[in-house]
Amino acid sequence: MAHTIRWGIMATGWIAETFVRDLLKDPKARDASDVAHKVVAVASSSSKDKADKFISTLGIPAPCDAYATYQELVADPNVDVVYVATPHSHHYQNVMLCLEAGKNVLCEKAFTVNAAQTKILCETARKKNLFLMEAVWTRYFPLSVQVRELIQKGEIGEVLRTIADTSFGDDVEEKWGTKHRMVNPDLAGGCLLDLGIYSLTWVFQTLYHTLPRDQRKAPTVTSQMTPYHLTGADESTTILLSFPTSTPSNGPHPHRSQGIAMTNIRVSADPDEEGTSGPQIRIQGTKGEIQVFGHPFRPTSYRVIPKKGLGEVRTVEGSFPAEGHGMFWEADEVARCLRDGKLESEGMPWEESIVIMEVMDEVRKQGGLTYPQKIESTEYPLQL
The missing domain is CATH 3.40.50.720 (NAD(P)-binding Rossmann-like Domain)
Known part of the structure; x- marks a missing residue:
């Protein structure tokens, strides 16, 4: 039942x-x-x-x-x-x-x-x-779960870097003006909280969440932010995260791993909207790389590229049953x-939500962005 x-x-x-x-x-x-x-x-x-x-x-x-x-x-x-x-x-x-x-x-x-x-x-x-x-x-897409499992199984070796970009190239003045929630500080507008969260999601779910809970350690944060000249909300934010751990072994002498999380509302990570510019997410390990295709918030496929001599390149397509958007998986959870x-x-445990919010607090502090x-x-x- x-x-x-x-x-x-x-x-x-x-x-x-x-x-x-x-x-x-x-x-x-x-x-x-x-x-x-x-x-x-x-x-x-x-x-x-x-x-x-x-x-x-x-x-x-x-x-x-x-x-x-x-x-x-x-x-x-x-x-x-x-x-x-x-x-x-x-x-x-x-x-x-x-x-x-x-x-x-x-x-x-x-x-x-x-x-x-x-x-x-x-x-x-x-x-x-x-x-x-x-x-x-x-996080609840079968595709995301599979990528995390591949990392935990050591498919691409020790994962040392994830690069994620959630950016849409819009004419900001024309499309968003000053009142739209995307650029309105009164509604906590700007690309960090709205879009940058997805870039951070990929960094965290590959470099942090893939470790047992007692081994997860918060990263140090360096960032750059460009304010939108009409409202002061951020129109571009780039974050470099340095984790004192790596996945999957996190052995007695663990490597550090780095995450690069980017977001922008003036340039696009997928300008022709055909995926020609390649993957918006790259997860890089000592034995290969996983590339994720489609928007970071709604990925459609991934490719596993082993290091030369370690196996064949393979692509796995995701699917959206009943022509759904993909939000039903989190509802089922x-x-x-x-x-x-x-x-x-x-x-998506509370502790991790808090750590990600702390990262965004620090990014806003470094960029001088307050609401x-x-x-x-x-x-x-x-x-x-």
Whole structure:
């Protein structure tokens, strides 16, 4: 019998729409017969009409309640877990609202605006015995899991460097202006928190997460940031991370490993959108390299290139069952964690979310990027 989870959806933007479309796909199409999903409530902070329209547009089966406030959503006794799909500037306040109401939470990335906020959320979830997870959906792709397993098995030897680039070449002034969340400091805008998190995800899941938990060590951070001249949010950020460990052996004399995480909204890592420019992720070891193709947030294939004389080059294609986007895999993980009584997911543990937020704090410090005091605040409740 499948374990069914009842979801409440907080906010009705495109990311919530994409997530819900995936929730409505038949889990059997992706060989997930042990869990199932129901959307039982949707809330828009602007109007009930917006929530009603979201439900009808996506064809969410009844019963599904529409709410005009987030307070009503978290008070709904039928909701097992809330998916928080608001801008990351509001995550801290929104997740605290859920936790205080006794609700489990899946919160979109970036988890919060700073590490202090993330720490308090994790501590609150622990105290209240509630499940909490940062929605870094890419980690739960079968493709990502396979790449991590190859590293752990020593397929490319000792992994010493990962290079990841999440960049979109847009006419920033024309496309984003000054008010769009991508460039608006009032919404914690800029490429670091929105896109750079994916570059950091690949660095961390290959150089940090592949080690046993008791061997994971935080990196030192050096970075450069270019501010967008109209708002001051970052339009380009490059981060060099140095880890005192390497995978898989991390032996008595471990090598250091380096991660290079890049993000930019003015130049593209894939200018012709045909993949001609090659892989956006390269994972380099002493016995070869793994290249990952497609956008870092939604990879489509990988190639294993052994060192000369050590084997054949092979390419593995990923697939998206039922023409899904790929967010259903993280939803299945949430369902399994709730079924098994876990408070956090092994694939994206609280400790790792905190370390990544600390890295982004340091990058912002080095680049002189601050957000309005209200959205950096750990005070709760606070009207934003």
